[in-house]
């Protein structure tokens with residue numbers, strides 16, 4: 001059997017079997033067969049989590065054949081789709097209905113179920129991550145039975161499965177509250193660090209979507225401020241030349257070359273970072289929302305990201321910067337800062353609190369462990385919640401202290417999968433073992 005590994009090459013495993021079911025019945029039969037024997041099963045989406053959340057030595061199931069929209073209600077904007085649907089297909093599929101996803105993360109390579117299961121988010125203080133817009137789910141449970149869940153029907157199951165870590169059931173179908181399609185104007189420009197830090201929270205309150213990138217030792221940040229416009233607003237997309245020059249040469253291929261140089265000649269990193277900050281040119285462009293939210297990421301890296309209470313952002317980020325600047329080696333990838341609204345999920349990283357996200361990245365050919373270890377204690381002390389799909393070292397005992405509904409989640413998991421059919425080493429660490437395995 002072939003080896004499975006993730007996009008960031010930070011997790012791998014050797015499944016005992018791989019399955020690509022062509023129907024829901026086939027999938028449920030696989031579960032029903034595995035269940036009595038206590039065999040482990042894991043559904044993977046796009047394998048874009050950095051953690052080993054999708055790793056398994058049991059049966060690995062891909063839902064790549066179970067994709068696509070299943071229902072659209074143009075009146076409410078509620079759209080149902082199969083769990084395996086890749087995020088990059090959704091915007092084109094919604095366009096004929098005049099609908100769009102309200103917000104998106106940096107990339108669209110995930111499956112919608114994978115994105116939900118780890119609490120994937122973008123930026124925008126008026127908006128939640130994907131899980132906050134879920135209105136209904138249809139799930140295959142560990143024994144192969146199928147249930148529907150919403151705020152009214154099986155509400156406990158619904159709450160747990162919206163950010164379910166792959167531990168609750170297989171998402172066969174999800175209904176999302178979409179919005180009328182819109183255009184976004186992106187304004188990218190450098191800002192003095194000393195100006196951005198005290199104004200970030202305020203900026204997030206006044207602008208639709210704010211994020212910034214800060215390179216080690218830099219005194220400026222590269223800011224991106226996005227404004228939502230009506231669907232018929234005039235578009236001024238990036239030209240092919242800009243895409244080639246800015247996005248391919250500077251952000252992807254060119255940045256990879258800088259990372260390689262910085263790795264081979266560490267003394268060049270401060271100069272490379274100054275160059276990289278300046279090279280992220282000032283530019284304004286307008287296009288369909290998904291084309292602004294999403295960018296290609298072709299230079300592989302590893303990432304750790306924590307959500308911290310928004311009001312603590314400046315103090316926490318100042319401490320993080322000091323640790324990054326004091327770190328013994330040059331870091332060629334920037335920190336990324338975003339924000340999101342509070343949501344009412346149980347295990348979403350913004351559950352119950354407005355959140356600032358602080359993400360650290362390291363080039364795939366360098367050792368991320370000491371770098372992340374230098375910063376993680378700061379984020380942990382700030383009551384930070386790690387992204388479930390990005391690298392961290394936290395355990396169930398620690399995570400319980402930052403999630404008020406942690407034990408409610410476990411109660412649902414223990415009820416629907418007592419034998420730990422969906423368990424793996426990652427889930428054992430962050431949730432504790434299922435009762436039948438303990």
Ligand SMILES: Cc1cc2nc3c(=O)[nH]c(=O)nc-3n(C[C@H](O)[C@H](O)[C@H](O)COP(=O)(O)OP(=O)(O)OC[C@H]3O[C@@H](n4cnc5c(N)ncnc54)[C@H](O)[C@@H]3O)c2cc1C
Nearest residue numbers: 045046047048049105106110111113114120121166171389
């Ligand atoms: C380059 C890059 C950029 C990223 N940018 C962002 C970003 O902007 N914002 C952000 O929040 N995150 C981001 N991420 C993280 C990413 O969104 C999450 O890790 C997401 O889970 C990946 O989705 P996936 O389909 O690849 O899921 P996988 O990694 O394949 O699986 C993740 C989990 O979902 C479960 N799962 C998959 N399908 C199902 C199903 N049908 N039913 C139940 N469980 C299922 C798996 O079992 C596993 O537990 C990024 C990752 C990368 C590599």
